[in-house]
Each structure stands twice: as C-alpha cells, then as structure tokens.
Amino acid sequence: MSRWGNRRSILFGALGLLALAALFLSGCAGGYVDPGPSPAKLRVQLKAEAKQRPTSWRRGAYPVKWDWGLYLVRDDKRLARLKTADGQRLTAIQENPLLRDTVFLLPPGRHTVRIILEAYYYMPHAEGFIPVSLGGTVRDCSVEAVQGAEKNLKFTYPEQ
Secondary structure (H helix, E strand, C coil): CCHHHHHHHHHHHHHHHHHHHHHHHHHHCCCECCCCCCCEEEEEEEEECCCCCCEECCCEECCCEEEEEEEEECCCCCEEECEECCCCCCCCEECCCEEEEEEEEECCEEEEEEEEEEEEEEEEECCEEEEEEEEEEEEEEEEEECCCCEEEEEEEECCC
C-alpha cells in the first residue's frame, strides 16, 4: 500500500471522528426548551440579597455569588430550562444585592414556571475552595403565555 493510501485513510478516519463528535455535541448542546417560531416572552425582575456577610480575619470579606434560572415544570414534574432572550449569564454572578431584569422565551400556553435561586461563597479549604450556601429559594408560578406577547413577574428574596 502506498503512503498516500495510509494518509488518506487516516484523514477520512479523523474526519469521521470529528463528524461523530460534532453530532454528539449538537445533541447535548444548550438543553433549553424550544420556544417555537413565535415565542411568548416572560420578563423576570429579580431583586435578591444575601443578608449574611461572610468574612475572614485573614482574607476580609468573601464575595457573594449567585446562581439562578427559570424552568418550565412539565406535566411529569421534570424541569426544562428556559433560555434568555439575550443570552444573559445566570450562574456565578458576583454581586450583592443581585438585581436582574431578564427576558425568558417560552412556548405559548398555560404553564407552571419555577425560579431557583441560590447564594453562596467559596471558603478556602486544605484542597482548594469549597462552596458554602448562604440560602436560596424555589418558587413556582402559573403563567398564561400569549404568542408574541410579554408578561412580567417580580421576585424578591428574602420575601418581605
């Protein structure tokens, strides 16, 4: 067999593996609810504050971080993540208080949505850092999402 034959088979094998990896990644990418061609919009105005202020005598104040998101509660009670209209980041947000005005896309119809919110900080540990929870909340809300229209929800944590 000639050298070109070996190179050619290696090239096609590599291209085949690359195509397989692309198919695999495209199937796993995103993980968001498909809102359809003309989605409804749900504007979430969020105000959250961690009342605890973690400090260390050696390091001073630890920064508070937030993870949050809005999820569609399916009929079988499984959660499906809703996508933001502008691709806004929803994890590891370092600010306290947390103020967000975020638009999510969802399919039209009557739905139950769930907001999940968690505050935490990273504490030094012998092997690096470990996350320590400062609290959070899980709340459900029923919404009637109209195609092409925008609905507003306001969440405050802790509740006042």
